[in-house]
Structures are given as C-alpha cells and as structure tokens.
Amino acid sequence: GAVVSQHPSWVICKSGTSVKIECRSLDFQATTMFWYRQFPKQSLMLMATSNEGSKATYEQGVEKDKFLINHASLTLSTLTVTSAHPEDSSFYICSADTFDSGANVLTFGAGSRLTVL
Amino acid sequence: QKEVEQDPGPLSVPEGAIVSLNCTYSNSAFQYFMWYRQYSRKGPELLMYTYSSGNKEDGRFTAQVDKSSKYISLFIRDSQPSDSATYLCAMSPTGNQFYFGTGTSLTVIP
Numbered sequence: 214g215a216v217v218s219q220h221p222s223w224v225i226c227k228s229g230t231s232v233k234i235e236c237r238s239l240d241f242q243a244t245t246m247f248w249y250r251q252f253p254k255q256s257l258m259l260m261a262t263s264n265e266g267s268k269a270t271y272e273q274g275v276e277k278d279k280f281l282i283n284h285a286s287l288t289l290s291t292l293t294v295t296s297a298h299p300e301d302s303s304f305y306i307c308s309a310d311t312f313d314s315g316a317n318v319l320t321f322g323a324g325s326r327l328t329v330l
Numbered sequence: 331q332k333e334v335e336q337d338p339g340p341l342s343v344p345e346g347a348i349v350s351l352n353c354t355y356s357n358s359a360f361q362y363f364m365w366y367r368q369y370s371r372k373g374p375e376l377l378m379y380t381y382s383s384g385n386k387e388d389g390r391f392t393a394q395v396d397k398s399s400k401y402i403s404l405f406i407r408d409s410q411p412s413d414s415a416t417y418l419c420a421m422s423p424t425g426n427q428f429y430f431g432t433g434t435s436l437t438v439i440p
Contacts, residue, residue, distance in 0.1 A: 219373065247428075254338075256418065256432040257374070306373045310426070316362055316381050317425025321373035 215311040219322025236307030242287035243309035263290040336431025349406040353419035360421040
C-alpha cells in the first residue's frame with residue numbers, strides 16, 4: 214500500500230530557531246498533502262492543506278507566516294516552524310490523499326515530535 | 331455541535347473481550363467512513379474504510395455504518411494486548427475533506 218515517510222521523527226530545538234519537517238510520498242504522487250497538529254490525548258487538528266505547485270490553504274487560526282508549507286514536487290511537502298517557541302511544542306503529522314480500492318483515504322506519516330526549549 | 335462525536339474513553343477490557351467503538355455524526359453528506367488506529371507517538375494507520383452503509387469485515391475487525399442513524403461502529407473480536415491504542419473514526423463527504431473524531435483510548439489487559 215501507499216507509504217508516507219516523515220522526517221525527523223523527533224526534534225528538539227532552542228526557542229527562536231526554525232525547524233523543518235519533511236513529508237514524502239513513496240512510490241506514488243501526492244498532489245495534495247495535509248498537515249495536522251496533535252496535542253496529548255487530543256484528536257488531530259488540521260493546520261493546512263498543501264497543494265503541489267501552489268500556495269497552501271491554511272485553516273482558520275493557523276499563522277501562515279509561522280508555519281511555512283512548501284509543496285515543491287509531487288512527492289515532497291515540507292512544514293517549517295519559524296522562530297519556534299515552547300508553545301509550538303507538539304506532535305506534527307502529515308498525510309497524503311490516496312486511492313485505496315475504490316475510495317479516497319488518508320495515509321499518514323509516522324509523525325514528528327517537536328520540543329522547543 | 332461537532333461534525334463527528336466520539337467518546338474519548340478511556341476504555342479498558344480484558345484480553346479476549348469483544349470491543350465496540352462508536353462514532354456519531356451530524357452531516358448526512360458523509361459517504362466515506364474510516365477507522366484509524368494510532369499507537370502512542372506514532373501516526374495513525376488506516377484499519378478499515380467503508381463506503382456508504384453496510385458492514386465490512388477484516389479478520390478480527392468489523393466496521394458497521396448505519397447512515398439512517400448517523401452512527402458507525404468498529405468491533406474488535408478476541409481483543410489482544412497489541413490492540414491497545416487510540417482509535418480514531420474519520421469521515422468524508424467526497425473523499426477530499428476529512429473529519430475526525432477525538433479518538434477512543436483502548437487498553438486490553440492481559
């Protein structure tokens with residue numbers, strides 16, 4: 214089946230620095246990828262929809278200058294958390310829209326745990 | 331009212347028990363229904379999906395959709411400690427927008 218690879222799985226950074234998270238679709242092309250944020254024991258919160266070759270669509274309340282999304286190719290989308298602060302510490306998960314036996318489903322990456330000191 | 335409602339639990343059962351997980355929804359346009367399993371500190375993995383109403387079985391897992399009641403269920407038979415995880419239901423009207431429940435935390439006790 215479709216595989217989405219996300220890297221790094223865990224990153225620790227100092228406050229004020231920027232962190233880039235990569236999301237790659239393996240063996241398939243993903244014109245659309247989604248970025249989610251998940252707080253402990255809470256559900257997934259959609260941050261933005263990333264479209265290859267165009268600007269990402271951000272959900273209400275998500276700062277586009279804070280969370281930069283680039284979808285430069287059909288297999289790679291990146292999320293950059295700029296000038297990270299401790300409140301940005303969270304679990305970030307990407308997913309790609311895939312077609313599985315007649316239905317559109319989401320295939321998720323393994324997630325990236327960001328800790329900002 | 332949330333689009334998708336799911337009891338967060340936690341749910342604790344003995345090994346071998348039958349587990350029933352449920353979600354309700356309000357949008358009658360939902361046609362695609364999915365269940366994801368998420369282990370701690372991992373991304374969700376797709377367990378099952380169903381299009382429209384009906385049942386679908388895969389090994390120990392059975393997914394049911396009742397569109398008239400706007401209610402979906404996931405049954406796990408002969409539950410195992412390895413089934414301990416958070417289970418998320420997800421739904422979509424068109425396959426382009428996905429709406430998630432809050433997840434139910436399940437622990438299967440050996």
